[in-house]
Structure formats: C-alpha cells, structure tokens
Amino acid sequence: MSHSELPSRYASALFLSANDAETRATFLSLLVELEKALHVDAEIDRFVETPLISPEKKERVLGEALKALQAPATFIDFIRLLADKGRISLVGEIAKAYQAKVDEQNHMVRGRVRSAGPLSEKERADVQLAVEKHCGGKVALDFSQDESLFGGLTVQVGSLTFDDSLSSHLNQIKEELTRGVMNQ
Helix, strand or coil, rough: CCCHHHHHHHHHHHHHCCCHHHHHHHHHHHHHHHHHHHHHHHHHHHHHHCCCCCHHHHHHHHHHHHHHHHHHHHHHHHHHHHHHHHCCCHHHHHHHHHHHEEEEEECEEEEEECCCCCCHHHHHHHHHHHHHHHCCEECCCCCCCCHHCCEEEEEEECCEEEEEEEHHHHHHHHHHHHHHHHHH
C-alpha cells in the first residue's frame, strides 16, 4: 500500500465508526483541531515526530489530552491507534480525506474564490448562488483576497475555473493585439 493511500484508509475507518452526521462533524472538528495543535509548537511537533519516544508514551499523552477535550472514546482509540502505528503525522492528510468523505455523503463539492478586494456578504451570497446554480448542487466556497488580480475574481470548483479578473481580461486583450499585429 502506498503512503498516499494510508490517509484515505484511516479516514474511511473513522468515517465508518461514526453513526450519525453529528458524530461525523465532531470527528472532523477534532481532526482539524488536533492537526493544528500538533503543529502549533515546535516542541509538540518534535514529540510527535521523534522515534525516540515510544508509541505507548505518545498514545498515553495524546489520549489524556483528548480526554481533557471530552473527545468520544472511539476518536481517542483511533488516535491511539495512529500513535501506536507511528502515523500521527498523517492527521492533516486524514482530516482532508475525512472531509472529502463527509462532503461526498452530503453531495457537496468545495471550491475557492479569489477576489482582488474584500467581498460584501451580499456579493459572497450572489457568487455562492451562481456557482451552486452552475454546479447543480451544494458548494462550500472558501473566499480569499488576491491583490495580484487587480480587479474582479476567479472561482475554481473541481475542474471548473471561471476567471473574470482584470488580469485575465488584460491578457486576452494583449493576445488579441498580438494576433492582430502578427496577421498584418
């Protein structure tokens, strides 16, 4: 089994252990928070990554931390298994694979919107509605600013890319002018 298949397999196992949507959401939230916590401090990162610390000690420390967060026993057991197998470093990739499984079950796709400037709530809602209408279903959009666009925005959902940025328009004009000069 390749290293890239492992996160998906672990995510599938955790996903199957969740009995309902609320538990799946809790597990996803805990995975994301754990991934952040593991990389917030260089000392924690070293603790997780070093082979000098026994898997048993890692299991115990992580288990205690998760109990303090009142994580469900199934989740704690899952993290202990990762620690035992020396795969705690995969938590971020497992979280992404788990998110994909939750999205698939909810018939949702994810996308990214980059805009030259901040978008108002109404503009975000309008973009959301237009993208969902075009995709024919639920879309979770991540909005960010990209000043290199100069103006306008770009939307990427899966293989679909919509580019209505000023940069794109300027490039199109440049190409048309270049073709016009070459054809003379």
